[in-house]
Amino acid sequence: MLTIDGVISDGNSSKLSPAELQVGVDNTLLLRTQNSTFNLTIDSIEPSSRIGNSARYISIEGHGRFETRDNEGVDSLLGMLGKNTEQGFPHKLESNLWLIVMASIVTIAFIWAFSVYGVPKAADTIVDALPKKTSDFIERKLLEHLESEMFQPSELPEQRQQEILSIYNGVLKKLELDDVQTQLKIRKGNDDIGANALAFPSGTIVITDQLTKVVTSDKQLSGIIAHEIGHIAEQHSLRQMVRGSIFSLAIAFILGDVSGASTAILSAPALLMELQYSREFESDADGYALRYFECDIEGLDQMAAFFGSFDTRNTENLESLPVKTEAHEQKPEQSKSTPGTQSNSGTGSEKTPKNKNHSNLSRFLSTHPLSENRKQFFETHINRHCL
C-alpha cells in the first residue's frame, strides 16, 4: 500500500484542502479528502512531468488538481499503475550523473565544432547564393559613408598615383584571377583611418596616402595590394557579416532561455568568435601575397620587414608623426557595426608589443594575427620553399 500526502484544489476557487492519494494492494486508486473517499479509475488521473524535486501535480477528473512534494511517491504510484512511463524520460536524463557529465562534454564539443566548422560552412552557402546586387548595394552604402566622413581626395602627385595604379595592375595580372572584378581607389584618410588599406564587398580596394608613405618600397605596396585582392577574391567581408549574423542568431536560439545569463555575457563569445574569423581571413589573404611573390625572396623579405617594423617604429620615432600605423587594412564592416572595437583592436593588432607576456591576450582580442606571426609566415615560406 502506498499513500501520498498533498493538497487538492477544485479549480473554481483558491481553497486548498488536505488530501491523500492511495494505491491499495489490488492496484485500486483512492482519493481521500477530509470528508470522504473516492474510487478513481487509472484513466482519470493525469500527472505532470517530474522536474527535479519541484512540486508535482496530478489532475484528477471531476476533483481538480492534487499537489504534492512527494515526487518519489508519485513515481512509485505511476509505476504500480503502469501509467505514463514516457513522461518521466527527461527527468531520467536530468538526474543521471553520468549523463549530465556526458551532456556537458558533448555540449561544449558541439558548440566548438559548430563555431569552427558549422557557421563558416553555412555562411559560405548563403554568401554563394546571394545575388551580386546585394554586395553592390552594401559597398555603395559603405563607400558613401566613408567618402563623406573619413576620406578626402588623394594629395599624392598624379604621377605617383599612376605608378601605384600600374603596381596594382601588375599584381592583378600576376595573380591570374579571371572571375574577380576589382578596382583601386587612392584616398587621403582622416586620422582615424590613418595608414590603411580596405577591401569592400563588391571589389573596390581603397588605399590611403598615408599607407603609401609608411611602406618603404613598392614591393611592400604590391604585397599589401595582393593581400587586399585576396580579401576580395574570397569575399571575406561578406562572409564575415554573414558569419556574425548566424553566430549571434544561434547563440540567442540555443542559450536564449536556457541560460538566463545577461546579453552582455552572451555577446562576449560572439565577439571573440568574430575576431577569430577575422584573423583567419587575414591569414588567408596573406596567402595571396605569397602567391604573388612566389619565390621572389626580396619581396618576401620586405613583407617580413614590413610586419617586423611595427614593433620598433611605434615606440621609437613614429609616435611623433601624425600618421598612425594602424592595421594596414580594416574590413569595412568593423567600422560600421562595432565602432567601439575598431580603434582598440585595430591598433592592438599591428602595434605588437615586444613584451611576450602580453601577447597572449592581444592574440584573442585583435582583428588581425600578431604581426610577429605574420612576419614569420613570410620568413618560413622562404625557408621552406625557396632555398
Add this chain to the structure above:
Amino acid sequence: MDSESFDASQVESSNASIKPHIERFKFTGKGGEYFGIWIVNILLTIVTLGIYSAWAKVRNKQYFYGNTYLDGASFEYKATPWQILRGRLVAIVLFAVYLFASSFLPTIGFILAILLFIASPWIIMKSLAFNAHYSYYRNIHFTFHQNIVDSIKTFLIVPILAILPAILVLFGTMFFLENKGSDQSGNIMFFFVGYAAFLILLFLAYPYMVYVANRYVVGNHAFGNQDFKLRLYSPTPVFTIYLKALGLGVACMFLAGLISAAVLGTGFDFEAIQSGNASTTGTKGLLSILLVYLAIGCLYAFIIAFVKARTYNLIYQKTMVGNHKLRAKLKATDLTMLYLTNTLGIALTLGLFIPWAKVRTAHFFANNTALQVFGDLSSFVATQDEYQSAVGEQIGEVFDLDIAL
C-alpha cells in the same frame, strides 16, 4: 533576516476584526539539481536543432515556479511546449529576416526597427497576458487585462513625450549656436549649459517611464477574480530613488577620477595599455589599472543593485491583491554581493555556474518577499478561461523586448 520590516501593524486595516499575518515566499530549488535540468535542456536543444528549446523553456519555468511556495502551495506554469514552439517559429523567422536585413541593407533594418518599436506595446501586452494566463497558484490562474490603448500610452506615447523636452533642448541649443555664429567663448558655455540641460531632462524622463510602466503592468494584473492594485499615485518616490543613484554615481565618478589621476600621475600611459603596448609600463602598472577598473565595476554594480532593490521594494510594498498586501525588503548591499559573486562564478567557470546563479537569485528574491494576508487565501474565485497565443510573447522574447520591472 529578521521579520521586523514585515511588521503587520504597518498597514491600516479597513477591517479591524481580522488580524493580518505574514506569509513568506519560499524557494526550494537547488543549484546542483538544476544544473542537470539546464545542461540536458541545452544538449537536447542542440541535438534537435533548436526544437527542444520550447520544452526547455517550459521545464525551466516549471522548475522555478514549482519550487516557489507561498502559504503551503506552489506556483505552476501550465503553458504547453507546443504553444511555445508555434510562437517561437514565427518569432524566429521574423528575427532572422530582421537580422539579415539589417546586416545587408541598413535602411531596411532601420525601417524594421521602427516597425518593431511601433509594435512593441502590442508585443509587451501579449507577452504579459500569455505569461499571466498560464501562471497558476492553488489551481487558479492569473490574468492580465489586455488594454491596448493603455499599452500604447505606456510604451509608446509616454516614452516619446518624456524624451521630447530633452530632444527639443538639444536641437534648440544646436540651432541657436549655428545661427549666432562662432565669435565668443560664451558659445562654449552656452553649449555646455544646453547639453547639461539635455542630459538632466533625459535623466528625469526615465524614472517617469518606470513609474508609468509599473502602474500599467501591476495595475492590469489579476489573480482569479481579484485585481492587483498599485497604490502608488505619484512618480516622486521613483524620482527619489534615481536621484539618490545619480548622487552615488557622481560621487563614484569623482572618486574614480581621483584614483585615475593619482595613477596617471605616476607616469602611466593609458594609450599604451589600450594598444597592447605595455613594454613601457610593466606588470605593476597593469595591475593597478586593473584594480581601478575592478573598483569602478563594483561601485557600478552597487548602483545598479541599489536602483533595482529600491524600485522592487517600492513597487511591492505598494501592491495589493484583493485586500492582501505584498511586502519586500531587498537590501542593496546584499543584492550587490549576489550580482558580483554570480558574475565572478559565471566568468570563472565559462558559464557552467549559470544554474547556481539563477537558483541563488531566486532564493534571494523569494526570501525577501512576503504577502501580508488578511484572513486566508482561499477566497479567490476562478475566472473564465480563454486560449492565449504565444506568438506575441515569443516575439518579445526573441527580440529581447523584456520590460525589466
